[in-house]
Amino acid sequence: MGLLLLVLVFAAACRGGVEALPVQAGDLEEQPVVVLDVGHGGNDPGKVGVDGSLEKDVNLEIAMRVKTYLEQSDIKVVMTREEDKGLYSEKDSRKKMADMKRRCELIEEVGPELVVSIHQNSYxxxxxxxxxxxxxxxxxxxxxxxxxxxxRFDYVLGENNRRLAKANGNYYLLLHVKCPIVIVECGFLSNRREAALLQQGEYQDRLAWTIHMGIIEYLNKR
Ligand SMILES: [Zn+2]
Structure with missing residues (x-):
């Protein structure tokens, strides 16, 4: 009889009846949330490559791929933008500042485990x-x-990856966001070879894969 009762309760739960057992709390709540901040956008192209490529476009291509990989790993992703636009409004007189402030507010609202801000470099x-x-x-x-x-850039850049993670005390987002945040400069649009690579889907995919693996490694070590 005990088993039968259990089965009945379970059936009621499945039908969503008033006596349904509470759904195991936590499954959704424990799903880690990551914000992917896609640098620049709209009237702000970011860096302009030697070949005329625009940083804002490369950032978005890579970030969307990172989003896909993270979601496949059951991580909830919030993007600061998913199209070519800034986070300012037309009436803002100081659009860059309005954009940066809005990014910070959005991150604050979401309260993620971490933020990865995707950018490209130039020299x-x-x-x-x-x-x-x-x-x-x-x-x-x-x-x-x-x-x-x-x-993890080693996996993409091989022995060319001689750089080290670098501390910074000036970047607006690093200064104003309270949760762990990093700015990932994926490559240099001022380097002709790298600028070409950064616009290739396959290379963007490798970068996105490696960034998502790094995020998972960090989340697993918390
Ligand atoms: Zn940038």
Whole structure:
């Protein structure tokens, strides 16, 4: 009879009856939330590559791929943008500042485990290339995440990856976001070879895969 009762209760639960047993709490709540901040957008192209490529476009391509991979790993992803637009409104006189403030507010509202801000780099000397990850100088968690991601660039860049994760105390997002946040500069649009790679779907995919693996590694070590 005990078993029968259990079966009946279970059946009631499945029908969503008033006597349904509470759904095991936590499954959804424990799903980690990550914010992917897609740098620039709209009237702000970010860096302009030697070949005319725009950072805002490359950022979005890579970030959307990271989102797909994270979601496949049951991580909830919130994007700061999913199209070519800024987070300012037309009436904002200081659009860049309005955009940065809105990004911070959005992150605050979401309260994620971590934020990865996707960018591309540029330098006045063309030979410079490679990925680099920045973290807020006083954040141990940010540093840990940055070092994991920086290390994982090895899988994409091979022995060309000689850079180290770097502390920073000036970047607006690093200064104003309270949860662990890193800025991932995937490569240099000022380097002709890397600029071409950064626009290839296959290369974007490799970068996205490695970034998502780094995020999972960090979340597993919490
Ligand atoms: Zn940028």
């Amino acid at each position: 006045h000397e063309e030979y410079v290339s490679g990925g680099q990850v920045f973290y807020y100088k006083d954040s141990a968690k940010g540093k840990a995440l940055a070092e994991i991601l920086q290390k």
